[in-house]
Amino acid sequence: MGEKINQTKKGIGALNWTLLLVIGFTAQIAWVIENNWFANFLYSDFGAQLGVVTAMTICSATATTFSALFFGTLSDRIGSRKKLIVWGSVLWGIFTITFGLTHYLRESIYNNVMLIGVTIVAADTIMSFFGSMANDAGYNAWYADMMDDSNSGQIGAVAATLPVIGTLVGTLVGGMFVTSDYFTKTNPQGGYIAFFSIVGVLTIIIGIASAFVLKDSPKLKPVKDGSFWHQFGSTFNFKRFISNRELALVFVTLCVFFIGYNCYFIHIMNWMNYTLGFNDPSLILGIPLVLAVLIAIPFIGVINNKKVPAVALLATLLSILGCIFVYFVVGRLAGTLDTENALNIGANWSCYIGIILVGVGYVIFMQSMTVWMKRLYPEEHRGQFEGIRIMFFVFFPMIAGPLLADPICRKFGEKVYQVVIDGSLKFVTGAEAQSLGYDISQIAEGYLPVNELFIAAAIVSALSLIPMYFAARLYKERNGK
Numbered sequence: 001m002g003e004k005i006n007q008t009k010k011g012i013g014a015l016n017w018t019l020l021l022v023i024g025f026t027a028q029i030a031w032v033i034e035n036n037w038f039a040n041f042l043y044s045d046f047g048a049q050l051g052v053v054t055a056m057t058i059c060s061a062t063a064t065t066f067s068a069l070f071f072g073t074l075s076d077r078i079g080s081r082k083k084l085i086v087w088g089s090v091l092w093g094i095f096t097i098t099f100g101l102t103h104y105l106r107e108s109i110y111n112n113v114m115l116i117g118v119t120i121v122a123a124d125t126i127m128s129f130f131g132s133m134a135n136d137a138g139y140n141a142w143y144a145d146m147m148d149d150s151n152s153g154q155i156g157a158v159a160a161t162l163p164v165i166g167t168l169v170g171t172l173v174g175g176m177f178v179t180s181d182y183f184t185k186t187n188p189q190g191g192y193i194a195f196f197s198i199v200g201v202l203t204i205i206i207g208i209a210s211a212f213v214l215k216d217s218p219k220l221k222p223v224k225d226g227s228f229w230h231q232f233g234s235t236f237n238f239k240r241f242i243s244n245r246e247l248a249l250v251f252v253t254l255c256v257f258f259i260g261y262n263c264y265f266i267h268i269m270n271w272m273n274y275t276l277g278f279n280d281p282s283l284i285l286g287i288p289l290v291l292a293v294l295i296a297i298p299f300i301g302v303i304n305n306k307k308v309p310a311v312a313l314l315a316t317l318l319s320i321l322g323c324i325f326v327y328f329v330v331g332r333l334a335g336t337l338d339t340e341n342a343l344n345i346g347a348n349w350s351c352y353i354g355i356i357l358v359g360v361g362y363v364i365f366m367q368s369m370t371v372w373m374k375r376l377y378p379e380e381h382r383g384q385f386e387g388i389r390i391m392f393f394v395f396f397p398m399i400a401g402p403l404l405a406d407p408i409c410r411k412f413g414e415k416v417y418q419v420v421i422d423g424s425l426k427f428v429t430g431a432e433a434q435s436l437g438y439d440i441s442q443i444a445e446g447y448l449p450v451n452e453l454f455i456a457a458a459i460v461s462a463l464s465l466i467p468m469y470f471a472a473r474l475y476k477e478r479n480g481k
Contacts, residue, residue, distance in 0.1 A: 012146045012155070019214055020143055020158060023085065026206045027135045028166020029199050030096055034060065034128060036167070037174050038099065040269045041192045042120055043446075045103055046110060047418040050409055050447040052117045054402040057266055059121050060128040061398030064136065067129045068394075069387030071137035073232045079222035081142035082214050088134025089207025093200040095127035100196035103189045111444045132390065134207065141386045144374045145217035159370050161293055164363045168289040170199075171269075175282025246478065247376040249471035253464050254369055255392040257316060260460035261362070262401025264323070267409075267449035274427055275448045276334055276351075283342035288352050292359030299364050306479055308372045309472035315365035316464055322357030323458035330354050331451035372475070404460070405453055412450040417443045 012020075039053045046052075071084050102123055109115035140159075147155050177183055177195035184190050225231045242248050264271070272281030299311055330350045338347035345352060377385045416427040417440050427448060430440050 015213065016146060019210070020155070021162070023089075023139055023206055023210065023214075024143075024159065024162040025166060025169075026199075026203055027089075027131075027139060028162050029170045030092060030131060030203050031135070031163070032167050032170030033096060033099075033174070033196060033199055034124065034131065035266065036171060036269045037178075037192065037195070038120075038124055039266060040178075040273065041100075041103075041189070042116075043270050043274065044192070045106055045189055046116045046120070047444045047446050049113060049116060049444065050406060052113070052120055053266065054406045055117055056121045056124045057262070057402045058399050059125045061395050063125045063129040064132040064398075065387070065390050065395035067132035068136040068390035069232065071133045072141065072385070072387035073228065075137055075141060076223045077228060077231060079220050080216050081138045081145070081220070082210065082216050084138030085134050085142065085214060086207050086211045088130050088132075088138055089210065090204050091130035092127065092134050093203035093205075093207065095123065095130060095200075096203060097197045097200035099123045099127055100189075100193040103187075103193060111442070113444055132394075136386055136390050136394075140389075142214075142216070144377060144386070145220055147374055157297075157299075157367050159366075161296065161363060161367070163366065164289055164293050164296075164359065168286045168293070171282040171289075172286040175280050175286075178282075179280055244376065246471055246474040247373060249467045249474065250369065250373045250376065251389065251392040252467040253312070253471060254373070254389075255396050256464035256467065257319070257365065257461055258393060258397035259400045259404070260323075260457040260464070261319075262397045263405045263408075263457040263460060264449075264453040266398075266402060267405060267453060271449035271453070272351075275450065276330075276337060277339040278337075278342055279340060280342055284348060284351050285355060287342075288355035289359045291356050292363055295356075295360050296363040296367065299367060308368045309468070309475050311364055311368040312372065312468060313465070313472075315361045315363075315368060316461060316468065317361075318357055319361030319365065320458045320461050322354055322359075322361055323454040323461065325350075325357055326354040327451050327454040327458070331454075334451075372471075404456060405449075408452050408456055409447045409450050412452045413447045415445045416448055417445060419443070 038056070042049060042052060042056070071088070075081050075084055102119055105119055109119060143155055143159060174195050178191040180191050183194045187193070225234060268285065269281055272278050272284055278284055333350050336347060337351065338344035342348060373389060414429055417430060417433040417438065419426055419428055419433050419436055419438050421428075421436070427446070428436070430445075433440050433443065
């Protein structure tokens with residue numbers, strides 16, 4: 001594994017490029033709903049349930065990882081990624097719609113944290129299971145089958161940029177739905193339900209269309225290593241894993257970086273909405289991400305010139321700088337922000353710069369790491385190694401990140417209570433709630449995200465430079481540099 005491969009020019013064809021973009025883009029919109037809007041929906045509909053967000057994230061990560069490992073092994077054994085994309089997408093779409101429908105249980109479970117947790121966590125976990133089946137075990141392995149030295153930079157750049165574009169579009173469009181009078185005039189949560197339903201239907205359509213137009217790589221053949229469970233269990237062969245030292249170090253780098261990333265990102269919409277106070281946080285997050293994607297485009301050529309470790313280093317430093325900037329600058333200027341008008345750059349310049357730095361770092365990091373690790377996958381076990389990647393990209397980070405964020409929010413934040421002010425739901429302190437005539441013993445308490453999440457993320461992300469250094473040394477040895 002990881003041997004230097006002779007470069008041969010090979011195109012993947014217009015149809016495959018189209019499928020790479022369309023399936024990947026739709027999947028990222030669905031993931032944006034899960035990563036950003038579900039927590040925002042929860043806060044809006046059921047209160048600032050920080051513990052439920054943490055439980056939701058951990059259970060989702062567990063389901064995603066098991067699904068990627070299970071179906072990754074299955075796809076290798078049957079020699080097909082297409083079936084996973086088709087069936088996974090259809091079920092993914094159905095359960096994305098179902099999540100929004102949990103709103104209709106609000107009257108019967110509001111203020112009952114246990115019932116809220118069970119309902120929301122179960123809905124999100126099932127959705128994540130099928131989402132990983134379609135995207136991680138299916139789609140990611142499908143495009144990895146097409147990668148070689150001549151196209152890995154372009155495919156890797158597309159694969160890395162799609163999550164950012166998906167975040168951008170999903171954030172902006174989601175914000176339009178959530179704040180639209182058309183959807184909210186009869187139901188305050190109507191915008192969320194409409195947005196989740198439309199994306200769910202689109203995901204189902206993509207799954208059905210893939211059944212007719214998508215084809216597996218012609219070189220993909222079934223690979224069976226004993227029984228299914230023997231092959232599944234071989235994923236956890238620690239000796240085999242560490243024998244591929246470069247890939248193991250790349251995975252560890254990915255893991256540590258995303259522990260820091262998940263410390264703040266799962267809370268970023270609620271941080272902008274409720275901590276900073278922006279009426280429409282989608283604009284203040286979405287616009288800088290457009291610039292971040294444009295800035296990251298030139299790095300495609302650098303990656304193709306075998307400068308992957310240098311690009312990954314730069315990306316990590318930019319992410320750290322961005323988190324430090326948000327903590328020290330945005331946090332200190334929070335009182336001067338124009339939260340009514342996100343487009344007031346003069347007042348909100350610090351938010352724009354902070355998100356651009358973090359966004360550029362994220363995009364370039366994903367570009368470089370996607371190419372780096374996927375070129376090290378053994379050809380006969382790409383599906384299974386997608387499952388291993390999910391362990392380091394999703395499972396460990398999405399457990400450790402939220403578990404780190406939870407006590408930070410409780411330590412540096414203040415308890416808040418959801419009340420109605422001028423017809424709108426607001427979060428206020430206990431004293432403020434009581435002054436408005438509320439009995440806080442009858443309202444579920446919660447916590448809002450705090451600025452300290454970003455400084456914690458910067459510290460953790462800096463630790464990823466240690467395994468990256470050793471991986472870079474092996475990379476240079478392998479490429480004769």
